[in-house]
Amino acid sequence: MVQSLDFLKESPSQTAGPYVHIGCVPEFAGIKGVYPDQLGAAMVNDKTRGESIVITGRVIDGSGTPLTDAMLEIWQADADGLFNSPAELRGTADPNFTGWGRQPTAGDTGVYLFETIKPGRVPFPDGSLQAPHISFWIVARGINIGLQTRMYFGDEKKANSEDPILNRIELNTRVKTLIAASKGNTYTFDIHLQGENETIFFDI
Amino acid sequence: MKNTQPETGAFFPRDRDWHPKAYTPGYKTSVLRSPRNALLSLGNTISEITGPVFGHDMLGERDNDLVLNFAKPGASAIGERIIVHGRVLDERGIGMSGVLLEFWQANAGGRYRHKKDNYLAPLDPNFGGCGRAITDENGAYSLRTVKPGPYPWPNGPNDWRPSHIHFSVFGYGFVQRLITQMYFEGDPLIPLCPIANAISDPEAIKRLVAPLDMANTIPFDARAYKFDIVLRGRRSTMFENRPEGN
Numbered sequence: 001m002v003q004s005l006d007f008l009k010e011s012p013s014q015t016a017g018p019y020v021h022i023g024c025v026p027e028f029a030g031i032k033g034v035y036p037d038q039l040g041a042a043m044v045n046d047k048t049r050g051e052s053i054v055i056t057g058r059v060i061d062g063s064g065t066p067l068t069d070a071m072l073e074i075w076q077a078d079a080d081g082l083f084n085s086p087a088e089l090r091g092t093a094d095p096n097f098t099g100w101g102r103q104p105t106a107g108d109t110g111v112y113l114f115e116t117i118k119p120g121r122v123p124f125p126d127g128s129l130q131a132p133h134i135s136f137w138i139v140a141r142g143i144n145i146g147l148q149t150r151m152y153f154g155d156e157k158k159a160n161s162e163d164p165i166l167n168r169i170e171l172n173t174r175v176k177t178l179i180a181a182s183k184g185n186t187y188t189f190d191i192h193l194q195g196e197n198e199t200i201f202f203d204i
Numbered sequence: 205m206k207n208t209q210p211e212t213g214a215f216f217p218r219d220r221d222w223h224p225k226a227y228t229p230g231y232k233t234s235v236l237r238s239p240r241n242a243l244l245s246l247g248n249t250i251s252e253i254t255g256p257v258f259g260h261d262m263l264g265e266r267d268n269d270l271v272l273n274f275a276k277p278g279a280s281a282i283g284e285r286i287i288v289h290g291r292v293l294d295e296r297g298i299g300m301s302g303v304l305l306e307f308w309q310a311n312a313g314g315r316y317r318h319k320k321d322n323y324l325a326p327l328d329p330n331f332g333g334c335g336r337a338i339t340d341e342n343g344a345y346s347l348r349t350v351k352p353g354p355y356p357w358p359n360g361p362n363d364w365r366p367s368h369i370h371f372s373v374f375g376y377g378f379v380q381r382l383i384t385q386m387y388f389e390g391d392p393l394i395p396l397c398p399i400a401n402a403i404s405d406p407e408a409i410k411r412l413v414a415p416l417d418m419a420n421t422i423p424f425d426a427r428a429y430k431f432d433i434v435l436r437g438r439r440s441t442m443f444e445n446r447p448e449g450n
């Protein structure tokens with residue numbers, strides 16, 4: 001006989017459904033006055049350090065249609081590569097940068113948009129540096145469990161070529177699905193749920 | 205002595221057979237919205253073990269009271285008054301404090317306050333359908349609401365959602381992020397529901413069904429349902445895999 005490994009099981013995921021906006025972005029759903037502001041709408045203020053950028057794109061289904069009912073959340077380091085989180089033990093992140101954002105895709109065009117700053121590089125567990133990146137979490141009707149991926153920057157070729165995760169990706173023809181095209185301070189990152197350009201999603 | 209240093213260990217891997225698969229054709233919308241390639245498994249880095257936290261000071265007095273938080277002064281939402289309460293634990297059984305929970309639901313007639321919901325049942329002018337709470341030092345939370353009604357939805361020719369409350373949950377790390385749904389004990393629509401049945405293990409579905417909790421019922425006021433939520437656990441930080449000497 002042995003003792004039992006008495007871990008609990010994680011609560012199983014269920015889809016966010018078509019009405020996720022009511023709970024997570026209520027102002028977008030037209031529900032005003034319950035909360036003073038919409039959580040995750042503003043990541044930066046006028047004192048935030050770093051290079052201001054815009055990240056925009058669509059979430060596209062297997063028929064090529066952009067989702068007009070998805071919600072995305074992003075998480076990233078500040079300009080110096082520090083996270084605004086209690087588990088950040090290397091230093092104190094910029095107090096004027098939350099690092100976390102939440103946006104719906106537009107009800108007509110399916111376009112999402114985040115105003116943020118370009119993150120600094122953060123270490124990999126072996127001590128090497130990762131390329132600048134932003135973690136994405138995507139939920140919607142028809143998505144049974146939130147999808148996890150990362151966005152890297154198209155204008156960081158050298159850092160990307162050294163990145164331990166991008167270099168580990170077996171199917172290197174698919175690495176391009178993680179890299180946002182840059183134009184000025186705007187980065188375009190379309191997420192393809194299926195098809196030839198299906199985005200790499202992580203189990204992380 | 206209480207250990208106040210935040211934990212930084214990697215999270216336990218998700219049991220992808222326990223969670224619903226991405227492609228579940230009984231739930232038709234998943235067909236075009238499910239990735240077809242295998243997920244790429246990676247270990248956690250600092251980007252995954254960190255995550256946003258939210259302070260109790262952001263909460264308004266009625267944030268967890270859906271009976272009143274959208275109602276006109278002196279009015280309240282129509283429906284069966286209930287309290288939902290429970291704890292947020294991690295897979296090690298540790299109560300998680302400071303966890304932000306967001307809830308949303310249909311009104312007592314099964315209608316959402318959303319422009320895309322055109323079900324026949326009327327809106328309740330005193331019910332918005334959203335709420336939020338942050339767990340206390342033991343991981344406990346509670347909300348007051350009205351029991352949501354079941355509603356029909358376009359999937360099969362005659363599919364009805366069981367009564368349910370949607371929950372969005374933050375942990376301490378961004379990869380603990382979870383959205384799920386709470387069902388009610390005894391609802392005969394649960395075993396018929398294509399969304400609940402996207403979960404293949406009946407044991408797993410049971411974890412989403414809240415039992416009636418008579419002990420916490422408030423006599424002559426509101427019935428109680430107990431709903432505990434479990435987030436991914438994490439490894440001890442003692443012997444993390446990193447170069448010797450670091």
Ligand SMILES: [Fe+2]
Binds near residue numbers: 019310365370
């Ligand atoms: Fe629902």
